[in-house]
Every structure is written in structure tokens, then in C-alpha cells.
Amino acid sequence: MPGLAREISVVPSRAPCRSAANARGARAERSGCAILPTGLGVPFRRVSIVESLSLEPWVVATPRLVHRLAARPLGFRRDELRWFDPMRLSSTAFLDRLERLDELTFGPHGLRMPRWAFYDCVELPGALFGYAGSTRRFPEHVRGALPDDGELWPLSMCMATPMVRPDEWLVFSISSLLELEPGTDSVRLGVETLALTLAALGPKRAFGTMQWSSPSLAAHAHFAPLAVRATWVPAHTHAGTCVFAFEPDAGRIEHALHAPLSTAGEGVVVDPEDQLALTAMQGRIEAGEKLSLVGATEATREAKARVRWGRA
Amino acid sequence: MTRLAPKNATLLARLRPFVVAIAEHREAFDCAAFGLPIAVANRIDPLCAASAPFLELLRRLDAATFGPEGMPMPRWVFFDGAELPGGIVGFGAPVSELAPSTLTLLRVEPDFDGLVPLSMFIAIPTHEPSIWMAHNLASMAPQVPHEGLDGLGGLTKAYGLAVYRARRQIGATQWNSSALSIHVRLGPLELLSAWTPAHSEPWTLTYGVDLSDARLLNLARDPAGVVDTPEVDLWVDSQDHALQRDLQGRIERGERFQIVGKPELVGHERLRVPVGRLPPLTASPAR
Numbered sequence: 001m002p003g004l005a006r007e008i009s010v011v012p013s014r015a016p017c018r019s020a021a022n023a024r025g026a027r028a029e030r031s032g033c034a035i036l037p038t039g040l041g042v043p044f045r046r047v048s049i050v051e052s053l054s055l056e057p058w059v060v061a062t063p064r065l066v067h068r069l070a071a072r073p074l075g076f077r078r079d080e081l082r083w084f085d086p087m088r089l090s091s092t093a094f095l096d097r098l099e100r101l102d103e104l105t106f107g108p109h110g111l112r113m114p115r116w117a118f119y120d121c122v123e124l125p126g127a128l129f130g131y132a133g134s135t136r137r138f139p140e141h142v143r144g145a146l147p148d149d150g151e152l153w154p155l156s157m158c159m160a161t162p163m164v165r166p167d168e169w170l171v172f173s174i175s176s177l178l179e180l181e182p183g184t185d186s187v188r189l190g191v192e193t194l195a196l197t198l199a200a201l202g203p204k205r206a207f208g209t210m211q212w213s214s215p216s217l218a219a220h221a222h223f224a225p226l227a228v229r230a231t232w233v234p235a236h237t238h239a240g241t242c243v244f245a246f247e248p249d250a251g252r253i254e255h256a257l258h259a260p261l262s263t264a265g266e267g268v269v270v271d272p273e274d275q276l277a278l279t280a281m282q283g284r285i286e287a288g289e290k291l292s293l294v295g296a297t298e299a300t301r302e303a304k305a306r307v308r309w310g311r312a
Numbered sequence: 313m314t315r316l317a318p319k320n321a322t323l324l325a326r327l328r329p330f331v332v333a334i335a336e337h338r339e340a341f342d343c344a345a346f347g348l349p350i351a352v353a354n355r356i357d358p359l360c361a362a363s364a365p366f367l368e369l370l371r372r373l374d375a376a377t378f379g380p381e382g383m384p385m386p387r388w389v390f391f392d393g394a395e396l397p398g399g400i401v402g403f404g405a406p407v408s409e410l411a412p413s414t415l416t417l418l419r420v421e422p423d424f425d426g427l428v429p430l431s432m433f434i435a436i437p438t439h440e441p442s443i444w445m446a447h448n449l450a451s452m453a454p455q456v457p458h459e460g461l462d463g464l465g466g467l468t469k470a471y472g473l474a475v476y477r478a479r480r481q482i483g484a485t486q487w488n489s490s491a492l493s494i495h496v497r498l499g500p501l502e503l504l505s506a507w508t509p510a511h512s513e514p515w516t517l518t519y520g521v522d523l524s525d526a527r528l529l530n531l532a533r534d535p536a537g538v539v540d541t542p543e544v545d546l547w548v549d550s551q552d553h554a555l556q557r558d559l560q561g562r563i564e565r566g567e568r569f570q571i572v573g574k575p576e577l578v579g580h581e582r583l584r585v586p587v588g589r590l591p592p593l594t595a596s597p598a599r
Binding site for chain 1: 333334336337340341358359360361363364367368385386387388389390391392393394395396397398399436437438439440441445447448482484504505507508509510511512513516518560561564
């Protein structure tokens with residue numbers, strides 16, 4: 001299927017990955033970052049891209065979510081989170097900018113999210129998290145795509161939708177405007193944005209989806225091992241989609257934020273264009289076998305997944 | 313156990329319920345709500361590749377019902393936004409029991425041999441326990457009058473909310489939506505927003521309503537159902553965006569309103585919606 005291969009090779013992830021990170025057990029880290037106490041008394045370092053661009057964390061959600069958030073996710077106090085209630089007129093301008101971020105990152109791949117879907121599927125039932133700042137501090141290639149208006153612009157986002165069972169969240173559509181130029185910074189900011197989402201929501205289990213060729217695969221792989229629930233999803237716009245789940249405890253978040261991605265090791269490399277292999281793996285999963293995503297081939301947007309049979 | 317007996321008795325006589333959800337979610341659902349069990353064969357796992365033909369029919373049902381209004385759901389939104397985190401509950405009929413014109417409307421493949429979905433209610437759990445977001449209610453009843461499906465939309469939503477074990481439901485719809493007449497059968501709908509720029513269509517309202525068996529029965533057009541009918545304080549014309557903005561401002565300043573009854577049709581896609589005031593909250597709003 002050459003057409004399919006070309007199509008999915010450029011598709012960014014519209015994938016949920018929800019996590020239940022609470023901060024317990026996080027370890028202190030290495031040099032270069034501030035260590036801040038969380039509400040749970042666990043240190044978390046603030047992170048590199050966020051610090052270097054002077055970014056602020058933001059949330060789009062209805063007000064009652066505040067009671068369910070960790071007291072100090074990644075060291076940020078709750079009142080440091082810039083909060084946008086989707087049911088209030090004052091949030092409109094920021095939501096417009098968020099739609100622009102989605103347009104710039106997912107739009108070229110035919111995965112732009114309709115504004116009503118933002119509202120119905122994420123903002124009302126769940127939340128969006130991300131980092132924002134002044135465009136004047138953004139890299140030049142990002143500034144060129146945005147107005148120089150001095151407003152707070154979201155640079156990255158991650159969507160989170162609650163799932164049926166308590167403390168389980170689907171986390172998806174991780175993206176950032178740093179993707180407009182190839183490099184590793186967009187992967188790092190993806191990791192930091194996902195980590196913020198997980199640390200804030202503290203789920204016991206997170207689900208995620210991503211295309212096997214997704215530029216965000218390396219970001220997700222920082223949280224490996226991931227239990228792969230499906231390798232081939234005909235119901236999705238792009239059938240070559242990976243559905244996975246993991247339990248994002250504080251140690252895993254800490255590791256994702258600060259340890260380099262292991263780009264070598266065990267596992268078979270998944271070819272996103274090999275439909276036969278993807279459907280064969282799907283058949284084995286449906287027959288009861290367990291598949292784990294254990295890493296990625298590189299720490300860039302070009303990464304491919306490494307998987308092995310057996311529990312994560 | 314409360315049982316459903318909708319006025320249009322042929323609905324339950326002809327149709328069979330289905331649910332789409334991943335396996336562990338189905339364990340949390342009541343798959344025999346109102347004493348109406350969902351057959352194992354009609355419990356669809358979106359993570360199974362073999363479910364694809366049925367899920368494609370749901371997409372076609374969405375296109376046939378919402379597509380004309382310009383809000384068809386992309387496939388990935390169906391999956392990421394509904395099938396994976398929440399659930400889809402609906403009613404269908406065996407392909408052999410449907411008129412050829414119905415099958416044509418839904419573009420059912422000639423070799424399809426299974427349940428053809430005729431309605432669906434998609435809901436997503438919220439971050440508050442037992443509160444569900446009603447995302448999509450679709451019924452083929454208006455498109456296929458020869459099938460005798462009057463009341464299918466309300467029945468589907470009532471049954472779905474019971475399957476999800478929802479205690480409260482929130483939702484978003486447009487002031488000119490004919491679906492308001494269905495939603496309000498649950499009883500007075502508290503307005504959480506009256507003008508919503510976060511939505512593609514700012515003339516969207518957001519509502520919330522507590523649920524009970526009596527309200528669900530009323531929604532399903534079961535004569536045993538009952539809901540309150542508070543007084544009307546004002547009528548909101550679906551084209552009066554200035555009034556909707558004004559109401560939004562008043563809601564943001566702490567006033568409370570509710571839709572208290574069935575809207576009146578006053579023109580093509582134009583409604584007058586009866587609205588009543590609610591007393592302000594005096595204690596903690598936490599529900």
C-alpha cells in the first residue's frame with residue numbers, strides 16, 4: 001500500500017496518553033535545574049525548554065477541576081497555572097490562539113480538530129494543558145508564523161479526556177509550535193508538556209494513541225515501557241495507530257523529564273509502512289499476547305518504535 | 313427494577329441495543345439497564361479490528377444525521393474523543409429487517425450481515441464522578457419515516473444514560489437545535505453558558521441536568537415518566553444573539569437560569585426557548 005505508507009509517514013500524533021503520575025517517589029536530579037517542592041513534599045525540577053523560553057503553564061478546563069489537581073505539579077503552584085474557563089467570554093482570545101496552534105501543527109496533516117470537538121471532547125469533560133509565553137521569546141521560525149502582538153501565546157498543548165474508570169485519563173494531541181522546524185527541542189517540549197499534564201492530573205493509568213510514524217513518538221517513548229493495546233485501528237483516520245497504556249508514577253515522569261532517551265537496546269523496530277506486520281501484531285494481541293513498546297530508535301521526530309512481546 | 317415502556321412500543325419490539333466501548337469500560341456499565349440486556353454479540357470493542365465494519369456504519373449514521381448541519385465527526389475524533397474514553401450506546405435492527413431505502417441512506421455494504429445501527433448516543437465521562445458529557449445524539453427516525461421509529465432519539469439517550477450509570481448530564485447544543493425538544497424532556501435544563509465562543513457556533517448553550525429514573529422515563533416517552541415544569545420568565549429567540557450574550561454576562565455575574573420547557577418553532581430553524589430564573593447559589597456549588 002504505497003499510498004498509505006506515504007500518508008502515515010507524515011502524520012502527527014492525535015493520540016491520547018493519559019497518566020496517573022503522582023509525585024511520590026520522585027528522585028532529585030542532576031545539575032542545572034531548580035528543585036522545587038511539590039504539595040506532596042516531593043521535589044520536581046522545572047524543565048529545560050520551559051525555563052529557557054520563560055514559558056508559563058496554562059490550563060483550559062472548567063473550574064471544578066482545580067480540586068482534582070495536584071497541589072504543585074512539577075513544582076508549579078496551582079495559582080501559577082494560567083486558567084481559562086471555556087464557558088467564560090474572557091477565555092475567547094486564548095482559545096482562538098489555541099486553535100491557531102492546532103491549525104499550524106495538525107492542519108497540514110488533515111488532523112485539525114474542529115472547534116466544537118475541542119469544546120465537547122476535551123474542554124468540558126477534561127482539560128488541556130500546555131506552556132505559553134510571549135512570542136518575542138519564541139524561536140524565530142515560530143515568531144514568523146504568529147503576530148507580534150505581545151499577547152500570551154500557547155507554544156505547546158496536550159489534551160486530556162477522563163475515561164470511564166476513576167483516575168484513568170486519555171492523553172492525546174501533544175503538539176508544539178517548535179515542530180515548525182525540525183530538531184530535538186520539539187520532542188523535549190512534548191515530553192515536558194506531557195509530564196505537566198500527568199503530574200497535574202495524577203492518574204493511576206494513562207491511555208494514549210499515536211500513529212506509528214508520529215513525530216511525537218520519541219516523546220511518548222520517554223515514558224516507556226508502554227503496554228500496547230492495539231497496533232492497527234481501522235476505525236481511526238489513520239489505521240496505523242498505536243493504542244497504549246501505562247502507569248505514570250512520579251519516578252517514571254522524573255525519568256522521562258531528565259534521562260536521555262535510550263535509542264538502542266532490545267526490541268524489534270516497527271516499520272510504520274508495513275501494514276502486514278501491523279495487522280499481524282494486532283492479531284496476536286487480540287489472541288491474548290502482550291506487546292510492549294520499550295523504546296525508540298532515536299530522540300528526534302524521525303524516531304521509530306521498538307517493541308517486544310511480553311508485559312510492559 | 314424500573315422497565316422501559318415507550319409510547320411507541322414497536323421500538324423495543326423491533327430494535328436491539330448495542331454498546332461500543334473497550335472491554336474494561338463495559339464492565340463498569342449497566343449492560344442490562346431498565347431490564348433490557350445488550351446481547352454479547354452487540355457489545356463492540358473498538359480495539360478489535362473486526363469491529364471496523366460496524367464502526368464505519370456508525371460514522372455513516374453520523375454523516376447522515378449531523379453531516380447536513382455541517383458538523384460531521386472526523387474518524388479520529390470518533391475514536392480518540394468517544395470510542396476510547398467513553399462509550400456509544402444505540403439501537404439497531406438486523407439488516408434483513410430494514411427497507412432497501414434505509415440501507416441505501418446508510419450506505420450499508422451488500423455483503424454486510426449484522427446489526428445496522430439506527431441511532432446512537434455518544435457520551436464522555438467528565439472529571440466529576442458520575443457526570444457525563446452528552447456529545448452526540450443521532451437518530452435516523454426523521455430520515456426513514458417508513459420504519460416507524462418515532463421517539464427513537466429520546467429512547468436512545470435515556471437508555472444510554474442508564475447504561476453509563478450517569479447521575480448528572482451536561483451537554484452543549486445550539487439555541488436553534490431541534491434536539492432541544494428531546495433534551496428538555498429530562499426536565500428543566502440549567503444554563504451553564506448561553507453564548508459560547510469556545511464552540512464553533514457561538515450561539516451554543518451549555519446545560520446541566522440531574523438525572524432520575526422518572527426523568528429518564530419521560531425522556532423515553534414512557535407514560536410513567538414525570539418532570540417539573542417551572543414558570544417561564546422570558547423567551548429566548550434563537551436568532552436573538554444580543555439576548556444570548558446578555559444572558560451569558562448575567563450568568564458570569566452569578567445569576568442562574570434554566571430552560572423550562574419545550575421550545576416553540578417560529579420559523580425555519582428558528583425557535584423560541586422558554587427560560588426561567590433559578591435562585592442564586594447560597595452554599596458551596598460543589599455537586
